Ligand code: ADP
């Protein structure tokens with residue numbers, strides 16, 4: 720069975736592409752056949768996160784009917800498949816995002832997971848990826864503007880009768896001005912699946928054009944992304960993080976002070 724999951728937020732810059740690329744890695748680690756697709760047609764950057772951007776065959780050409788989906792499918796060195804969008808502005812002419820849903824049919828039965836990295840906002844591009852998916856993963860940062868935009872995305876997905884898996888909180892710092900998981904659940908009326916901490920190794924991994932799980936597999940953010948992958952795969956998460964804060968309170972305060 721092929722599951723088509725859209726990673727959607729409403730607000731831009733909250734971590735959709737980072738989550739998509741790393742879910743590709745984590746689900747592949749779990750033995751699944753995974754296909755990542757950049758449905759952000761106007762400002763694509765999934766390929767950039769993965770060091771795969773000189774891609775002359777891409778989703779734009781598929782949507783225009785010029786090539787087949789399999790021709791635009793590249794294999795990441797770790798084994799998951801990537802269908803990039805074109806970074807060339809000229810390729811945008813004549814592309815209709817509404818063709819996405821029918822184009823995706825060619826992947827059904829070919830792969831276990833199709834993860835759609837969505838565009839920011841709730842315009843035609845991001846609506847078409849919600850429409851093309853069966854399941855929706857909402858992602859937000861723990862601040863009010865992100866959560867309000869996530870609510871709009873959730874309402875749209877609900878209106879289209881999509882299965883909403885839940886919300887991922889990304890870039891959590893535990894500072895007092897943040898909304899906590901309970902508050903976010905109350906606003907969105909969907910469960911929080913995982914809380915990914917603010918983690919500076921994320922920036923480093925993007926600069927290195929590698930998924931965080933490859934670049935820094937034991938980082939706190941990688942740990943939580945892996946937890947989410949287990950959940951999506953329907954498996955119990957067998958690890959627990961050593962509670963350094965409880966075991967070494969002085970060290971923990973020192974680290975917090977250094978990160979300020
Ligand atoms: P989107 O696809 O929603 O626009 P991105 O995945 O491109 O968002 O992430 C936007 C920025 O946020 C990137 O610069 C990335 O480094 C940063 N970022 C994402 N997740 C984290 C995290 N958990 N910790 C620190 N920085 C993060």
Ligand code: MG
Pocket residue numbers: 735736737759764836837
């Ligand atoms: Mg993005």
